Structure formats: structure tokens, C-alpha cells
Amino acid sequence: MSEPLDSHVDLASVSKDERLALMRHSAAHVLAEAMLDLIPDAELGIGPPIDTGFYYDFRLSRPLTQEDLGWLEERMRQSIASQHAFQMSKVTRSEAETRWKQQPFKLDLLKDLEDNNITHCTHAEFTDLCRGGHVNHTGEIPVFKLMSIAGAYWRGSEKNPQLQRIYGALFETEEELAAYEAQLEEARRRDHRRIGRDLKLFDLYDEVGPGHVVWLPAGATIRRELERWVEDLEIEHGYDHVITPVIAKRELYIRSGHWDHYQDAMYPIMEREGEQYCLRPMNCPHHIMILASEQHSYREYPIRIAELGNMHRWEKSGQVSGMSRVRIMTLNDAHIFCTDVEMVEREVEGVLRLMEHAYGVLGLTDYTYRLSLGDPNNHEKYVDNPPMWEAGEALLRRVLQRLELDFYEAPDEAAFYGPKIDVQFQTAAGKDESLVTVQVDFHLPTQFELEYVTEDGGRARPIIVHRGLLSTMERMVALLIEQYEGAFPLWLAPTQAAIIPIADRHVPYAEEVAARLKSHRLRVEVDTRSERMNAKIRTAQLRKIPYMFVVGDREEEAQTASLRVRGGGNLGVMSLDDIVTKLVHERDTKALTP
Structure with missing residues (x-):
């Protein structure tokens, strides 16, 4: 009843x-x-x-x-x-x-x-x-x-x-x-999937597979500029860059623990000649092998190994979305090997400072910090080592507090081997996503029996800091598309200027202007279509090209061009020297607006 x-x-x-x-x-x-x-x-x-x-x-x-x-x-x-x-x-x-x-x-x-x-x-x-x-x-x-x-x-x-x-x-x-x-x-207006399609930045094809992004020339240009910038930034801060394979024997991931804790998110095994291979879901085992290949003294630490590394993760079909959640991604990844807790804290602090600098250049301000913790009772999901978890969580909490950063704590969001700081942002649709993470890891050094030579000639176990800086290239570009609504600042814009001849007889001079700008590594195009000038300007505005240079008889005679900006403003007539100076300065300073 x-x-x-x-x-x-x-x-x-x-x-x-x-x-x-x-x-x-x-x-x-x-x-x-x-x-x-x-x-x-x-x-x-x-x-x-x-x-x-x-x-x-x-x-x-x-x-x-x-x-x-x-x-x-x-x-x-x-x-x-x-x-x-x-x-x-x-x-x-x-x-x-x-x-x-x-x-x-x-x-x-x-x-x-x-x-x-x-x-x-x-x-x-x-x-x-x-x-x-x-x-x-x-x-x-x-x-x-x-x-x-x-x-x-x-x-x-x-x-x-x-x-x-x-x-x-x-x-x-x-x-x-x-x-x-x-x-x-x-959100619909800013949706990176719509803007990316309209501006021909990237595409997704059924024949290639869901979550497998195809970067079109314009999108590949944005990605290339980001990669060059972040690699130079990392070199300035003491990182050594490597290139490692996207595939490895299954034994490597068994040893690292990814096979036990991450297998469901990995691509299926490939078997050849009696050996089993996996597409990597993470870059860290490869970087660990580089460190372990030779003995290091305490004097060499911290050792910072960085890579724009491709990773493969089998996201569920219902979770794959545009470029913000994909199955093949390129992470701006690095692993910092430290000798002790004090060094770890300094390196984590340095990572957060560097990240804030990078985000400032990109104009990203709307993000929060999350301290992602493990679950001491869930030994299936997390490594069973309570002292390790307590030490790692306390370490990251101290850094956040010392830097006076606002953060919140989230149980059951850690990596399987350790706690992490997640940088959270909201997509245009209002969904909370992790942009980058900073993780402290006492576990993998033990799994791989890593050692360094101490000051007294003994042996000690290092500690690893796993960190991103820009996130994956896919997720970062998706975020930037929505942040800028497709109107990228000059240094990232696929086409930085459109040269618009008023009539066909002005095309040779337009080509001269373009050549002058290209000699300064500026990305420019000449619109030679048989269209009216206003139609060409409208096309450039729809493509969100930062500048339009209109040239006609007077401009050719005076070696000038009439400048317009994509928002509709008219900067008037400028000499070619002044145009070059203006655009090069704006590009090199990575200005967000003209």
C-alpha cells in the first residue's frame, strides 16, 4: 500500500x-x-x-x-x-x-x-x-x-x-x-562555431570525424601567431622546447597510471607485430622520459620542458562542440621538475604570474581560479596516498593565498595523481570551462623512479609541476573568437589590411602598396574584383579586416592611401611611410584596438 x-x-x-x-x-x-x-x-x-x-x-x-x-x-x-x-x-x-x-x-x-x-x-x-x-x-x-x-x-x-x-x-x-x-x-551572436564558419577559420567534416578540427588558412594564421608568441614568451622565462611523438607503447601509460585511471577517455589500442600502441592523451609521460634519460644535479633544477603537444582524447559524442571541446587538441604544455616544496611554490607562482601577463595581452579578464581537490575515499579515481594529497593541496592553497587571488575549492575535480589550480572561464553560452591548469605531482616521479643528485652526493626524488599557459590552441582560439566577435586585433588578424583600388587602372599602384606592406611582414590583400568601391569596403568589413586602404588617382600621384577602419571610421589620407609605421607599431605592441 x-x-x-x-x-x-x-x-x-x-x-x-x-x-x-x-x-x-x-x-x-x-x-x-x-x-x-x-x-x-x-x-x-x-x-x-x-x-x-x-x-x-x-x-x-x-x-x-x-x-x-x-x-x-x-x-x-x-x-x-x-x-x-x-x-x-x-x-x-x-x-x-x-x-x-x-x-x-x-x-x-x-x-x-x-x-x-x-x-x-x-x-x-x-x-x-x-x-x-x-x-x-x-x-x-x-x-x-x-x-x-x-x-x-x-x-x-x-x-x-x-x-x-x-x-x-x-x-x-x-x-x-x-x-x-x-x-x-x-551567445548566439558570439558563438565561435557560427563566426568561425562565416570567416572561414575552421571546419569540421563528417568524413574526418567529430571533434577533429580542420584549420583553414585564416584560422591557421591565428594559431601560428599565437604559437610563435607563446613559444618566445616561454623561452624568455627559461623553458626548453621539445617535440615528442603522439603515440607510444601501452606500457608507458600503464606505468604512468593513465591506463588505469584514464583508459575510457583514450583512443582504442593499435596492435602491430605483437606490440600495442596508444595515441597519447597526455604529454607528461614523454617529457618524463626525456628527463629520465640522463642524470641531473640539483644545480640544474628547476628544469622546464615545454611543447605544443598534440593529444588525443575520446570525448563522448554529446560533449564534442566546435573547437571548445574536441578529440584531437594541441596543448601549450610544460612540465617543471623541482627539487623541493619551496621551489615548487616559486614555480607555481611564476606560472600564475606569466599566465596573467599572457591573458592581459589577449584582453582576457573574466576568469576565476578553482582549487580542484581529490576525494580520499575514491581510490578508483584517485591515487591512494593521503599524505601526498594533503601536501599538494596545502601547497597550492598557500600560493593562491600568498598572491591574494580569489579562488574557490571544488572537491572531486583533481587529476588522478594530484590536486590542481584550474583557471575557469565562461563561454558565450554561459558554460563554465577550464582554460588551463597548474598541477602539483608527487606521484609520477615515484612511478618512473626519477632521481637527481643532491648537494651531498645522495639521491632524491623530484616533484613535477604540470602546467598550461594558453590552454589548447583549439579552446583558446574558440574563446578569442567569442571574445573579439571575430574582430581580431591587428597582430592576430588573418588579413591585416585590404588594399582597394577605385578602378582597374589603380590596381598596379595597389599592388605596389601591398608589396611595401608585405616587406614589413604585414598580411595584406588587393581586392581586384570588378566591383564598386563601396562594395569592396563592405566585403572587407564583413570579413572583419582591421584596415582598408583606398587608392585612386590622387593617392597614386602623392604616394598615399586613404585609411578606413573596420568599425566604419575614416582616418583620412596618410603617406605610405606613416601607414607602415602605424601598422608595425600596432602589430609589435600587440595593441587590442587601433
């Missing part, structure tokens, strides 16, 4: 976040109720609240359409207007199995529940398997809107059936919902 439970909640007494969670969870139930009216044989998945609203997963006999969303939304409003009470009840396993015998996903969820912890939630004629957390009646559900339809695998696994997911937005006021919709529109 079902046993009614008291589930009344005083909404005025809880925080706004708690209140919204209750409202959003309740709205998901009302959505499922409406779906069963629209498609009676719908198979129900789950319907949790999320940060901006709710979703519900269904397996349906047909694909959903935008018209369906409108119908479902109206049906939900009818249920809300009826103020149906939400009633929780405790049921036996037998009752639940009978109730859900036609719903395979609910039966699957039942397997995870203990016999004394099975509860249902009912409103109107609809019942769901639910642990609770609702408003008192449907009338307490505020403003909402069904936003989109997406695909999702049951329990997030590609091995399970694919479902249709409906996302809804829900806020307490119309103003908050409108602000959220405006944020989404801004």
Missing part, C-alpha cells in the same frame, strides 16, 4: 535558489504530463532542475517539432492554471514495478533504489518515480518557456538508447526570463 508523505513547503522561508529548484523540478513533471497527452506511448526518462530551468528526456515514436513545443507549452499552462497539488507517497517495490511495467527507463532507475526508499509524486492524473522536491501545487510554477529539443543518451552513455530531450527555461519574473533570452541571443 502506498503511504502518503507530508511534502508541504513554505516557499517564503527558503532561499531563492532552493525555491527555483523546486519550481523547476515541478515544471519538469508538468512537461511529462503534457507529453503523455501529446504522445500517449511516450517512454519517460528523467526530468531534473538545472541552473536555468529544467529538462525531461523521452523515447518517442516520432521526432518532435517546434510546433510540438508550442502545443506542450500551452498544455502545461492549462495544468498550471488548474493548481493541481503535488503529493508525495512511499510505495513498495512491487507496487512500483507494477506501476512502471510499461516504462523501461523507470524500471532501470528502480534497480538503484533501496526497498524502503521508493517514492512517487502525483499531480492531477500524472505520477512519476521521484524522490521529491516540489512546490505545493502547479499554480506556484512561475514564468517559463520551452526552449529547444536535443538528443541525449540514457544515463549519458553512447551504449544506451538515444532519447529526445526538451529544455525549458524558468524564472520567477518575466524580467528575469527576458534577460535570460537576451543572454542566449548574445
Whole structure:
């Protein structure tokens, strides 16, 4: 027999976040109720609240359409207007199995529940398997809107059936919902996938595979400039650059621990001549082998090994997105080998200072620091060595505090071998992503039996700092596309200036101007199309080229050009010498604006 439970909640007494969670969870139930009216044989998945609203997963006999969303939304409003009470009840396993015998996903969820912890939630004629957390009646559900339809695998696994997911937005006021919709529109406008396609920066081809980015000439130019800059920056700060293979024997990753802790995220094994090889998911084992290949004295430390290293990680299909989450990536990676904790702290501090300098050059300011910790009880995910974890976490916490950086702590977000500082940023879509990490590692030096010669001639174990600086090239360029909305500063712009001859007879002079600029390593193009001048200017603006130089009879006679900037401004006529001086200075100082 079902046993009614008291589930009344005083909404005025809880925080706004708690209140919204209750409202959003309740709205998901009302959505499922409406779906069963629209498609009676719908198979129900789950319907949790999320940060901006709710979703519900269904397996349906047909694909959903935008018209369906409108119908479902109206049906939900009818249920809300009826103020149906939400009633929780405790049921036996037998009752639940009978109730859900036609719903395979609910039966699957039942397997995870203990016999004394099975509860249902009912409103109107609809019942769901639910642990609770609702408003008192449907009338307490505020403003909402069904936003989109997406695909999702049951329990997030590609091995399970694919479902249709409906996302809804829900806020307490119309103003908050409108602000959220405006944020989404801004995100669509800045979306690096759209801008990257429009500006022909990169592409993704089904024949090449999801998450395998193809850099087109314009995007490759941006990447090349970033790589040259960051390598020079690292050389100035004492890093030695190496190039290592993207593949290694499986034994290397068994020894490092990646095989045990990271295998599911690795590409399948390749076997040839009785040996098994893996595409590397990380660069660190290769750099460790370089250090271990010869004996080093304490006098040589810290030893900084850097590489723009390709890595391969089998991200799930549902998580792959543009260039921000890919399967093949190039990380601006480095490993710093230190003799003691004091040296580690100095190096971590130096990394954070260098990173802040680099971000300042790029104009990136909206990021936060996260201290990512392990879980001492999860020995499957993390190396079992409590003293090592305590020492590493305390070390990174001290550095953050000494630098007076605001940070928050996040349990269960560490690397398998040690804690880390993650630099978090928000994408244009509002999603929190890790840009770079700084990790302290006492574990891998032991795995690889690394040693250095101490001052007294003995042997000691080094400590490794794993660090990025710019993140992967893919994720950094995705971020910069959204940051600049495709209007890259001069030093990064694929084409830095467009030379626009007014008429065909001015093309030879335009070519002379272009040659002059190219001799100073400036990237310029001459628009020789048989189009009107204004059409050529418009094309250059759409391509977000920083400068347009218009040349005609007067400019040719005076050896000048008329300058325009992509935002629509007109800088007037300038001599070629002054133009070269202006552009070279702007490029070399990496100015963010003209």
C-alpha cells in the first residue's frame, strides 16, 4: 500500500535558489504530463532542475517539432492554471514495478533504489518515480518557456538508447526570463562555431570525424601567431622546447597510471607485430622520459620542458562542440621538475604570474581560479596516498593565498595523481570551462623512479609541476573568437589590411602598396574584383579586416592611401611611410584596438 508523505513547503522561508529548484523540478513533471497527452506511448526518462530551468528526456515514436513545443507549452499552462497539488507517497517495490511495467527507463532507475526508499509524486492524473522536491501545487510554477529539443543518451552513455530531450527555461519574473533570452541571443551572436564558419577559420567534416578540427588558412594564421608568441614568451622565462611523438607503447601509460585511471577517455589500442600502441592523451609521460634519460644535479633544477603537444582524447559524442571541446587538441604544455616544496611554490607562482601577463595581452579578464581537490575515499579515481594529497593541496592553497587571488575549492575535480589550480572561464553560452591548469605531482616521479643528485652526493626524488599557459590552441582560439566577435586585433588578424583600388587602372599602384606592406611582414590583400568601391569596403568589413586602404588617382600621384577602419571610421589620407609605421607599431605592441 502506498503511504502518503507530508511534502508541504513554505516557499517564503527558503532561499531563492532552493525555491527555483523546486519550481523547476515541478515544471519538469508538468512537461511529462503534457507529453503523455501529446504522445500517449511516450517512454519517460528523467526530468531534473538545472541552473536555468529544467529538462525531461523521452523515447518517442516520432521526432518532435517546434510546433510540438508550442502545443506542450500551452498544455502545461492549462495544468498550471488548474493548481493541481503535488503529493508525495512511499510505495513498495512491487507496487512500483507494477506501476512502471510499461516504462523501461523507470524500471532501470528502480534497480538503484533501496526497498524502503521508493517514492512517487502525483499531480492531477500524472505520477512519476521521484524522490521529491516540489512546490505545493502547479499554480506556484512561475514564468517559463520551452526552449529547444536535443538528443541525449540514457544515463549519458553512447551504449544506451538515444532519447529526445526538451529544455525549458524558468524564472520567477518575466524580467528575469527576458534577460535570460537576451543572454542566449548574445551567445548566439558570439558563438565561435557560427563566426568561425562565416570567416572561414575552421571546419569540421563528417568524413574526418567529430571533434577533429580542420584549420583553414585564416584560422591557421591565428594559431601560428599565437604559437610563435607563446613559444618566445616561454623561452624568455627559461623553458626548453621539445617535440615528442603522439603515440607510444601501452606500457608507458600503464606505468604512468593513465591506463588505469584514464583508459575510457583514450583512443582504442593499435596492435602491430605483437606490440600495442596508444595515441597519447597526455604529454607528461614523454617529457618524463626525456628527463629520465640522463642524470641531473640539483644545480640544474628547476628544469622546464615545454611543447605544443598534440593529444588525443575520446570525448563522448554529446560533449564534442566546435573547437571548445574536441578529440584531437594541441596543448601549450610544460612540465617543471623541482627539487623541493619551496621551489615548487616559486614555480607555481611564476606560472600564475606569466599566465596573467599572457591573458592581459589577449584582453582576457573574466576568469576565476578553482582549487580542484581529490576525494580520499575514491581510490578508483584517485591515487591512494593521503599524505601526498594533503601536501599538494596545502601547497597550492598557500600560493593562491600568498598572491591574494580569489579562488574557490571544488572537491572531486583533481587529476588522478594530484590536486590542481584550474583557471575557469565562461563561454558565450554561459558554460563554465577550464582554460588551463597548474598541477602539483608527487606521484609520477615515484612511478618512473626519477632521481637527481643532491648537494651531498645522495639521491632524491623530484616533484613535477604540470602546467598550461594558453590552454589548447583549439579552446583558446574558440574563446578569442567569442571574445573579439571575430574582430581580431591587428597582430592576430588573418588579413591585416585590404588594399582597394577605385578602378582597374589603380590596381598596379595597389599592388605596389601591398608589396611595401608585405616587406614589413604585414598580411595584406588587393581586392581586384570588378566591383564598386563601396562594395569592396563592405566585403572587407564583413570579413572583419582591421584596415582598408583606398587608392585612386590622387593617392597614386602623392604616394598615399586613404585609411578606413573596420568599425566604419575614416582616418583620412596618410603617406605610405606613416601607414607602415602605424601598422608595425600596432602589430609589435600587440595593441587590442587601433
